[in-house]
Amino acid sequence: MSRIDDIFRQLRREQKAALMPFVTGGYPSLETTREVLPALERAGASIVEIGFPFSDPIADGPVIAASMYESLQRGTTPSGLFECVASLRESLSLGLIAMVSESIVWRIGTDEFVQRAAEAGFDGLIVPDMDPDDANDLYAAVEKADLALSLLIAPTSSEARIRKLVARCRGFVYLLARVGITGESDHTPEIAGQVERLRAMTDLPIAVGFGVSRPEHVRAVTQHADAAIVGSALVRRMGEADDPAGAAETFVRELVTGLATPSHSAS
Amino acid sequence: MTTLPMSQVPDERGRFGRFGGRYVPETLFGALEQLEAEYERAINDPAFTHELHALLQTYVGRATPLTHCPQLTAATGGAQIWLKREDLAHTGAHKINNTIGQALLAQRMGKQRIIAETGAGQHGVATATACARFGLSCEVYMGAEDARRQSLNVFRMKLLGAQVNVVETGSRTLKDATNEAMRDWMGSVETTHYILGSVVGPHPFPRIVRDFQSVIGRETREQCLAQIGRLPEAIVACVGGGSNAAGIFYPFVDDVGVELIGVEAGGRSTTAGEHAAPLAHGQPGVLHGSLSYVLQDEFGQTADVHSCSAGLDYPGVGPEHAYWHDAGRVSYTAVSDDAALAAFRCLAETEGLIPALETAHAVAEAIERAARMSPEQHLVVNLSGRGDKDVQEAMRLLGETPKP
Numbered sequence: 001m002s003r004i005d006d007i008f009r010q011l012r013r014e015q016k017a018a019l020m021p022f023v024t025g026g027y028p029s030l031e032t033t034r035e036v037l038p039a040l041e042r043a044g045a046s047i048v049e050i051g052f053p054f055s056d057p058i059a060d061g062p063v064i065a066a067s068m069y070e071s072l073q074r075g076t077t078p079s080g081l082f083e084c085v086a087s088l089r090e091s092l093s094l095g096l097i098a099m100v101s102e103s104i105v106w107r108i109g110t111d112e113f114v115q116r117a118a119e120a121g122f123d124g125l126i127v128p129d130m131d132p133d134d135a136n137d138l139y140a141a142v143e144k145a146d147l148a149l150s151l152l153i154a155p156t157s158s159e160a161r162i163r164k165l166v167a168r169c170r171g172f173v174y175l176l177a178r179v180g181i182t183g184e185s186d187h188t189p190e191i192a193g194q195v196e197r198l199r200a201m202t203d204l205p206i207a208v209g210f211g212v213s214r215p216e217h218v219r220a221v222t223q224h225a226d227a228a229i230v231g232s233a234l235v236r237r238m239g240e241a242d243d244p245a246g247a248a249e250t251f252v253r254e255l256v257t258g259l260a261t262p263s264h265s266a267s
Numbered sequence: 268m269t270t271l272p273m274s275q276v277p278d279e280r281g282r283f284g285r286f287g288g289r290y291v292p293e294t295l296f297g298a299l300e301q302l303e304a305e306y307e308r309a310i311n312d313p314a315f316t317h318e319l320h321a322l323l324q325t326y327v328g329r330a331t332p333l334t335h336c337p338q339l340t341a342a343t344g345g346a347q348i349w350l351k352r353e354d355l356a357h358t359g360a361h362k363i364n365n366t367i368g369q370a371l372l373a374q375r376m377g378k379q380r381i382i383a384e385t386g387a388g389q390h391g392v393a394t395a396t397a398c399a400r401f402g403l404s405c406e407v408y409m410g411a412e413d414a415r416r417q418s419l420n421v422f423r424m425k426l427l428g429a430q431v432n433v434v435e436t437g438s439r440t441l442k443d444a445t446n447e448a449m450r451d452w453m454g455s456v457e458t459t460h461y462i463l464g465s466v467v468g469p470h471p472f473p474r475i476v477r478d479f480q481s482v483i484g485r486e487t488r489e490q491c492l493a494q495i496g497r498l499p500e501a502i503v504a505c506v507g508g509g510s511n512a513a514g515i516f517y518p519f520v521d522d523v524g525v526e527l528i529g530v531e532a533g534g535r536s537t538t539a540g541e542h543a544a545p546l547a548h549g550q551p552g553v554l555h556g557s558l559s560y561v562l563q564d565e566f567g568q569t570a571d572v573h574s575c576s577a578g579l580d581y582p583g584v585g586p587e588h589a590y591w592h593d594a595g596r597v598s599y600t601a602v603s604d605d606a607a608l609a610a611f612r613c614l615a616e617t618e619g620l621i622p623a624l625e626t627a628h629a630v631a632e633a634i635e636r637a638a639r640m641s642p643e644q645h646l647v648v649n650l651s652g653r654g655d656k657d658v659q660e661a662m663r664l665l666g667e668t669p670k671p
Contacts, residue, residue, distance in 0.1 A: 055569040056442065056554065058449040059292040065436065077566050102290050103553040107567030129553070131288040133280045154293040156456075161296065179294055180454035 003123045004095050004148040004171040007046050008205040008226060015261045017222035018046035020207055021252055022099065022231030024067040025050045025084075026076030028244055033084055035245035036238070037092060043252035047095035049126065049229065050085070052078060054101040059128050059152075061183030063232040067239060078104060078113070082120035089121030097148065099126045105138070114141035124148025124171050135168045142170060150174040150207075155194055162201055172205040173198065175225065177212060184233045185211035188220045195224040195263070218258030226262050230255055273520040273596055276587065281470020281557075284593065286586035289469040291556045295449075298456040303471040305376050310478070315371065322367050323482060326400065327357045329364075331483075333490035333647070338617040339634070346500065346640035348633060350620070350650040351487050351515060360623065360652030361483060361511045362393035366462055368479035370397035373460035380459040381405045384448040386413055386441035386507070387578035387625065388420025389652055390464030395429035397462075405429040408447040410440040413577045416660050438571060441507075441581045445555055465508025466585030469556030473585050480514025487647060488518050495645050501526040501636060504649040505629040506599065507543070507579035509588045511651035517587075520596055529588060530632045532574035533601035543572035544601040545584050546592050559586040575604040575664055576624035576657070602628040608664055610634060611654065623652035624661065 011018055021040055025033055033050070040048050053068035053076050060068070078100075085096060098117050105113045105127060117125060124147045130138065132151055142149040148171025153162055155176060166173060175198060177189040191208055198206055208221045209229030221228040234251055241247030276283045289299060309315040323329040332355065336348040353361035366383075373381060381403045385391030391407040398405035407429050414421050414433050424431050437443035445468075452461045463472045466480075491498055502519060504512035506529040519525045534542035542548065545560040552561040554569060562570040562582040574580040591597035602610075607624060610631035615621045622630055626649075633648040640646065654661070 054567075055437070056446050058446050058555075059294075059453065061450070069437065072568060101553075101567070103563070103569075104567035106551075106553050106558070107563055107565070128292050129290045129556075131290045134288055134290075134558075152293040154296065156297040157293055158297070161293075165293070176294060179456060181450050 002146065004047065007095050008172065011046065011226070017225070017259045017262045018227035019044060019218065019252065019256050019259060020047045020049055020227045020229045021045050021234050022049040022051060022229060023238065023248070024064060024071055024235055025052055025081040026071035026074060027053070027067040027235065028070065028239060029074060030076060030080055030084055032238070032244045034088065036248050037088055037094065039245045039249035040252055041092055041094045043249045044256035045094060045252055047097060047227065049097045049099045050081060052081060052098060052100040052104055054104060057101065059181055061181040061232060063236045064182050067235050078108060082116055085122060086120040095123045096121060097124045097126055098122050099128065102127050102130050110137045111141050114145050114147065118145035118147055122147065124150070126150045126174055128152050132164055132168050139168055148172060152176055153198065155179060159201070162198065166202045166204070169204060172207050172227070173202060175206055175208045176210045177208050177221065178210055180210065182210055182232050184213040184236070187211070188217055191221060192224050215254050215258030218255050219260050222260040222262055224263045273594065274517065276590065277470060277474050281474070283587045283590035286559050286589040287470055287473060287557050289556060290553045290558065291469045292453065294453050295456060295469070299469055299471065301376060302372065305372055306471060306475055309372060309375060319368055319371060323364065327363050327367060328355060329482065330486045331355045333487060333494055336618050339614065340637070342617055343634050343637045345642065346637040346644040346646045347642065348637050349499070349645060349647045351483060351647055353483060353511065353649060353651045354620070354622065354653035358389070358393050358396050359655065360389040360393065361480060361514060362390045362464060363396060364482055364514065365464065365476050365479040365510065366390070366393040366397040369460070369462045369475070370401050370403060373403060374401060376460060378458060378460040379403055380455065381462055382408065382448050382451050382459055383462045383464060384408045384441065384444040385464065386444070386580060387576065387623070388413065388417040388424065388656065389578060391429070392420050392423045392427070394462050394464070395424045395427035398429065399427045406432055408432045408434055408444040410434050410438070410444045412439040413441065416577050417656055419656055441577070442569060449555070465510040466513045466587060467508040467555055467557065467583055473557065473587055476510050477513040477517055477587060480510050481517045483511065483514040483649065484516060484518035487515055491647065498522055498525050499645040499647045500640065501528060501646045502649070503528045503530060503629045503633045503636065503646065505530045505579065505625050505651060506584060506588060507532065507581050507625060508583070509585040511649050513585060513587055515649040516597060520591070527597040528632060528636065529597050529599040530628045531599060531601045532576060532579035532628060533603040534573040535604055540571040541573050542601065543574040543579050543581060545582060546588065546599040547601045551589065554583040557586045559589040560584050560592065575607060576628070578623070578625040579628065600632060602631045606631040608661065611661060620650070621654035621658070622650055623654045624657045626651045
């Protein structure tokens with residue numbers, strides 16, 4: 001996790017925010033994942049979320065759900081993604097986060113999954129469907145491996161609930177910009193109030209995702225939060241392009257122009 | 268050491284032993300908490316319990332009878348076979364017990380829009396029925412493969428005013444319909460109630476559905492005492508997600524003298540992908556919001572499943588069944604497509620009752636088991652649904668199956 005801490009510390013010093021693109025692991029192929037990580041670093045991303053394809057992703061809209069289905073059809077496995085990341089780790093300074101369903105973590109075994117992720121060079125995990133009441137083992141495992149861990153925080157979460165969730169996060173927290181599933185949006189996210197509420201409860205950097213799909217959305221988000229997460233808009237472009245890694249690099253260069261100075265930096 | 272009776276579950280975190288829980292994106296947490304709180308208030312509100320009871324009596328047609336089967340018993344030559352006649356409940360299956368209850372809860376929560384998933388279409392029809400009765404808008408998600416197998420139920424839902432959303436993703440069956448219903452709920456949670464149809468999903472659904480379905484077991488208990496003079500030796504029910512089985516088993520779990528047998532779909536063979544029997548062939552894992560037995564590959568990806576009956580064609584099972592399985596309180600077995608079809612025909616010929624293909628799995632197991640018991644003993648089968656919906660599919664399947 002020291003890498004995630006270092007990245008956010010450095011950005012805060014420079015009064016900057018982070019762009020956190022999401023890519024589906026093994027989509028459209030594992031080779032693409034190998035090419036796209038260096039491309040995203042060149043484009044100015046600070047941290048990349050690699051989605052572990054899952055057969056039943058209930059938080060995901062059609063774009064990411066279809067990309068996961070296709071990746072699984074091509075035979076992507078967690079082992080394949082671990083090997084891919086391990087082969088690139090030394091050449092990258094990016095933070096790498098595994099976005100992975102508890103179904104996968106549980107089946108492989110919490111300790112084993114966390115250990116293998118750490119050995120591969122991942123800096124943290126997001127487990128979007130974790131039951132925080134059952135997160136003690138997971139938290140202990142990431143603590144031992146010194147990885148970041150983020151559960152989701154929703155606009156509808158109560159203060160008591162947020163306190164419980166934040167207590168199970170290390171490195172950063174993941175705030176949903178809206179109610180609903182992943183997907184592109186025409187609306188600019190309005191998150192000032194949510195971020196302010198969350199700041200009062202945690203000093204951890206705040207990353208915001210779901211419906212963040214354009215440079216102006218990135219700007220709206222990073223005026224308040226520490227990082228903007230862009231998933232479906234990127235995955236869709238990668239799926240449509242002849243050169244997915246090139247298309248990703250071009251799009252992320254555009255998104256990076258939207259990065260603003262987070263409210264936190266002023267304090 | 269003192270242990271609590273088996274019926275004292277789930278705990279406040281929604282756990283049946285280690286199973287259950289709430290593995291869902293945080294967006295749904297508020298709605299689950301609201302549902303749990305409203306349910307607690309409702310079951311402690313005499314007006315609610317009175318209204319539910321009245322509806323079950325005058326609209327659903329409860330109590331459903333307990334029918335003795337003299338011919339089938341004679342043909343089997345063993346224990347006295349009895350049927351708990353959920354096929355006589357309105358809409359032809361037990362599913363309505365739950366949808367009426369949950370529709371009342373939705374009204375109390377001020378939610379005017381209802382969504383549901385359906386496999387065989389029985390839960391979809393039961394949901395559409397409750398929504399028509401209470402003036403709620405209704406959308407039902409159904410896998411394309413199931414919509415083909417159960418086209419009659421698709422039309423019934425439409426007649427009842429529901430919108431049927433055919434799901435073309437994944438395996439195009441019940442699990443994919445459940446995914447789509449959950450995705451819908453992720454975005455509509457403030458105005459929409461999701462009527463989950465089985466004892467699966469995140470807490471509090473496994474408990475609420477079990478409780479609403481337990482009317483089956485409570486009636487069975489009273490009827491056994493009145494008609495037999497004592498409790499039966501054994502109760503058999505089919506298990507997909509497991510709502511009819513949970514409903515009839517639950518009021519008996521503390522009666523250690525009553526053997527409880529759950530019957531999963533054995534499909535074509537015990538090879539992975541050829542059956543839908545997670546308790547027989549699966550292992551603990553997380554699916555659709557709870558920890559229970561599931562059919563997954565070694566990386567946690569949901570496996571393909573098969574059953575001739577759309578209602579059992581599901582890779583998971585309710586967490587309370589996982590709990591009963593591990594505790595040894597309920598024994599679970601699997602019955603093949605062929606054996607279920609043979610029982611489907613046998614019950615029609617001996618007793619003039621055409622069971623649902625789901626239910627036929629329980630009938631097949633009951634016939635085998637009764638044969639090994641003595642005529643002084645009694646065995647109850649939960650006849651969870653009628654088979655009219657399956658007649659076309661059975662014709663197709665029996666055409667390919669050697670005559671039993």
